[in-house]
Amino acid sequence: MTAATTPAPVPSQAAAWNGPVGTHWAMHHERYDAMLSGVDDALFEAAAIAAGDRVLDIGCGAGATTRIAARLAAHGHAVGVDISAPLLDRARANTASDGITNAAYERGDAQIHPFPAAGYDIAISRGGVMFFADHAAAFTNIARALRPGGRLAFVCPQPADRESEESRTLGHFAELLAELLAQDDGPDSNPADASFETASPETATPETASPEATPDAAAAARTAMASLSDPARIHKVLGAFEDVRVSPVPVETVWGESPADAVDFLLSRTPDRTLDERKRASLEEVFRPYATEHGVRMRAGVWLVTAVRPAA
C-alpha cells in the first residue's frame, strides 16, 4: 500500500489533538515533559544520533525531543512533525527561546505526510506513533522518509497492568474520583464515564477506554495510547523495516511536585467538575505513598522499539 492510497486520518484524532487534548498538552507542556522525560536516556541511547544526522521526530508535540535531537545533530538538523497546531506553536516558541536554529516543524499526519524520500537518517518518537488510522501504512510512509539503512527508534506504552505501580495508583484514583463525583451527582451519574475521563492516557485500559462507550475525541486519543502495547502487533505493523527489536524499559513517571499538585493536574483534565476540599484531600492520599523530594514518582514501563530500513 502506498502513501497515496492510505486511508484518511481518523478525524477524531485530529480533532482531539487540535482540540481539548492538544490544548491541555500545550498548556501543561512542562509537566507532560517531566512525566515523559524518564524515557529519554533509553530513547536517545538507542537512537545514537550522530552530529551530522538528519532526524525526523514523529508526533513531536511541544518539541522536547526534537530539541534534544537538534542539539545532538549539531551539524545536521531535526524536523518535528505533528498533527496538532497548538502543540506545534508551543514547539516553535520553545525552540526559539532555547536559541536552537537547526530544528524546524511541519504540521501533518505522519501516516500520509509527503516526507522527502530518503530525506532522513533516523526517525524517533517519544509516544507519538500510536494514533494512526493505519499503523502499517504510517510506518511504510516513515520508512520511505528514511534513507536505505536509516534507523527508527521509538517508545510507546506497555499494556496497562494493575500490578504496575502507576496503573494501580491511577486506577485507584479514577475509581475514587468516580465515587466522589457520584456523591455529588446522585444516582443518575455515570461513574464509568468519570473514571474514563480521568484515567491516564498513558495507562488507559481497553476496559476503561472502549471507543464505543466513549465516542468523543478525547476518549479516542486515550484509547489509541494503547494501540501498540502488544509486541506482536508492533512487529506486524513494522513490516517495512528489518531487525525489529522490542525491549521493555522500566521508567519512573512524575505526576506532580506534591500529591496536591498531582491531583490539581489530573482534575484539570475535567475542568467542568469541582470537588470540595475534603474530597480533594482524600484524592491526595492516593498519591501520598509516592511523594518524594523530587515529586510524586511512580514506577511504570514502556516498550523501546528499534528497527532499520532495509538497505536494498
Ligand SMILES: C[S@@+](CC[C@H](N)C(=O)[O-])C[C@H]1O[C@@H](n2cnc3c(N)ncnc32)[C@H](O)[C@@H]1O
Ligand atoms: C502522547 S503525545 C507525545 C508528544 C511528544 N512526542 C512528547 O514526548 O511530548 C502524542 C503526539 O502525537 C501527535 N499525533 C497524533 N496523531 C498524529 C499523526 N497522525 N501524525 C503526527 N502526529 C500525531 C499528537 O498531536 C501529540 O503531539
